[in-house]
Amino acid sequence: MYNFKKTKLIMITVNSIELKVNLRKNNNEKSDQFGKYYGPMLSVIFPEDREKMNKFMRSMKLCHYAMTLGGYRTTMSYPPMSSHSDLTREERYAMGITDGLLRFSCGIEDTDDLVADFKRALEEAYGA
Numbered sequence: 001m002y003n004f005k006k007t008k009l010i011m012i013t014v015n016s017i018e019l020k021v022n023l024r025k026n027n028n029e030k031s032d033q034f035g036k037y038y039g040p041m042l043s044v045i046f047p048e049d050r051e052k053m054n055k056f057m058r059s060m061k062l063c064h065y066a067m068t069l070g071g072y073r074t075t076m077s078y079p080p081m082s083s084h085s086d087l088t089r090e091e092r093y094a095m096g097i098t099d100g101l102l103r104f105s106c107g108i109e110d111t112d113d114l115v116a117d118f119k120r121a122l123e124e125a126y127g128a
Contacts, residue, residue: 040106041069047126048100053078056125057102062109062117069105074114076104 046053057065057076066075067082077083084097092098106114 042104042106044102044104045098046100046102048098050099052125053100053102056121059121059124060117061120062114063104069103071105072108074105074107074109076102078102 046056057078060076063074063076066077069075069077079097079101080089080092080099084092084095087095087097089099
């Protein structure tokens with residue numbers, strides 16, 4: 001049976017694969033400035049101030065909240081309320097999943113634009 005939605009998704013993927021690969025390569029090269037062990041996935045531990053973290057997340061323009069990471073756009077998740085929500089606070093902390101942890105998956109957006117977006121959101125939320 002013909003499935004229009006699956007066919008459409010396959011065509012979008014096939015038609016954009018070169019763009020995605022080249023942009024990821026460029027972004028990965030820029031992330032190499034941080035050392036050879038860094039890639040498009042980042043974990044950042046913020047001060048455990050839920051109000052400021054929420055303000056930071058809402059202030060982001062290029063990066064959007066998602067329950068899971070991946071895809072071609074930059075996304076962020078809050079593990080205590082998503083991937084690790086079934087664990088107790090003690091279990092999460094033993095694994096390094098604090099209440100201040102945010103995870104980011106960098107997509108195909110321009111790296112300089114993402115850095116500017118992060119800096120602006122940090123300034124709005126933390127005054128840093």
